[in-house]
Amino acid sequence: MFENLETLSPDPILGLMAAFNKDKNTNKIDLGVGVYRDESGQTPIMNSVLEAQQLHHQTESTKAYIGPPGTPRFNELSREMMFGSEHSALTDRRVAGVQTPGGCGALRVAAELIKRASLQTTIWVSNPTWANHRPLLGNAGINIKEYAYYDNDTRSLNETELFTALDSVPAGDIVLLHGCCHNPSGVDLEQSHWETVAQIANKKGFIPFIDLAYQGLGESLIKDSIGVRILGEACAELIVASSYSKNFGLYRERVGSLQIVSPNTKQSNVVQSQLGSVVRGIYSMPPSHGAAIVESILGDERLGKMWRKELESMRNRINLLRTELASGLSDETSRDFSFIKTQRGMFSFLGISAAQVATLQENYAIYMVDSSRINVAGINDTNIEYFIASMKSVLSEG
Numbered sequence: 262m263f264e265n266l267e268t269l270s271p272d273p274i275l276g277l278m279a280a281f282n283k284d285k286n287t288n289k290i291d292l293g294v295g296v297y298r299d300e301s302g303q304t305p306i307m308n309s310v311l312e313a314q315q316l317h318h319q320t321e322s323t324k325a326y327i328g329p330p331g332t333p334r335f336n337e338l339s340r341e342m343m344f345g346s347e348h349s350a351l352t353d354r355r356v357a358g359v360q361t362p363g364g365c366g367a368l369r370v371a372a373e374l375i376k377r378a379s380l381q382t383t384i385w386v387s388n389p390t391w392a393n394h395r396p397l398l399g400n401a402g403i404n405i406k407e408y409a410y411y412d413n414d415t416r417s418l419n420e421t422e423l424f425t426a427l428d429s430v431p432a433g434d435i436v437l438l439h440g441c442c443h444n445p446s447g448v449d450l451e452q453s454h455w456e457t458v459a460q461i462a463n464k465k466g467f468i469p470f471i472d473l474a475y476q477g478l479g480e481s482l483i484k485d486s487i488g489v490r491i492l493g494e495a496c497a498e499l500i501v502a503s504s505y506s507k508n509f510g511l512y513r514e515r516v517g518s519l520q521i522v523s524p525n526t527k528q529s530n531v532v533q534s535q536l537g538s539v540v541r542g543i544y545s546m547p548p549s550h551g552a553a554i555v556e557s558i559l560g561d562e563r564l565g566k567m568w569r570k571e572l573e574s575m576r577n578r579i580n581l582l583r584t585e586l587a588s589g590l591s592d593e594t595s596r597d598f599s600f601i602k603t604q605r606g607m608f609s610f611l612g613i614s615a616a617q618v619a620t621l622q623e624n625y626a627i628y629m630v631d632s633s634r635i636n637v638a639g640i641n642d643t644n645i646e647y648f649i650a651s652m653k654s655v656l657s658e659g
């Protein structure tokens with residue numbers, strides 16, 4: 262039967278990882294997949310995670326099933342991290358949620374739940390958005406449309422077109438927004454933008470859905486979740502998918518969470534039961550190990566403090582690299598790259614052509630996504646000069 266299927270080309274982001282690993286060039290630089298790297302180019306396990314893991318090994322007493330929603334404590338801590346413990350959605354008991362296999366699992370469970378609720382719903386994604394949003398949500402059978410977001414000319418938010426587009430979203434549709442560290446552009450919404458989004462959502466009757474995959478890697482844990490906090494207060498319904506891959510470095514453990522705000526507790530209980538049933542019908546229940554580590558860290562004062570310090574140094578390194586890249590590239594080439602400094606998170610578009618991206622890969626062994634999205638964290642003191650010099654020669658070739 263499977264002879265009817267065709268071989269597919271590699272995933273645009275994951276395919277780069279394989280190509281990079283095969284490359285023998287000793288100067289090679291990986292600016293592709295969104296994985297944090299330290300100054301030595303490694304993605305080490307955070308010390309807080311190592312400690313929590315050891316503790317977990319000593320104290321774990323069973324490998325019995327944890328059930329479709331995951332542990333109540335993990336869900337509670339996840340909500341507190343995204344909303345803040347005093348948020349009215351929490352104190353009013355209006356949030357239902359599940360522990361998921363990564364942020365991807367959260368996005369997909371949300372899509373399946375949306376489909377159960379309405380077959381007519383469209384999910385609106387930003388133009389551009391993360392390459393895996395369409396497959397993750399669309400493969401659930403949901404219609405996807407785009408709204409304007411990034412301005413290629415100014416390399417910043419296209420505020421006017423964004424709000425015009427949101428103003429035309431039909432009632433009952435879903436609008437997916439990036440909570441912080443927009444992937445792929447690095448262009449984030451500010452507090453006033455979130456307030457406007459809330460107003461339009463209430464006026465038009467669409468439901469906001471926030472993908473919070475990089476909390477803590479932009480400005481701070483609180484500032485990066487300002488959109489969640491504002492919309493959770495202003496809107497009767499809100500969907501939030503979060504990931505612990507990047508801020509805890511738990512990529513391969515697959516830890517995420519899906520939290521949904523409802524108008525009241527009664528409705529929230531319905532959502533909770535539906536979520537459990539969706540999960541049971543896809544993968545039955547989430548893996549436990551990574552989530553147990555997150556639970557121990559967020560639930561322990563000392564470990565929590567240690568983790569927040571480590572996260573802060575990751576964030577500071579990314580923001581310092583942004584400053585260095587912006588001035589280095591602007592000084593050495595005839596272009597203005599100052600936008601890199603003002604954007605946030607791991608990603609920015611360099612704004613070069615696909616042909617120039619291909620030349621950087623073929624002639625200089627510098628790997629990035631075709632769209633010219635770079636992972637800023639792939640730069641370090643050892644490779645920054647080579648990167649800037651390579652960009653200079655590729656740009657001067659025209």
Ligand code: LMR
Pocket residue numbers: 274275293294295296391393444
């Ligand atoms: C990325 O955008 O590079 C990351 O989110 C990793 C992935 O799975 O695509």
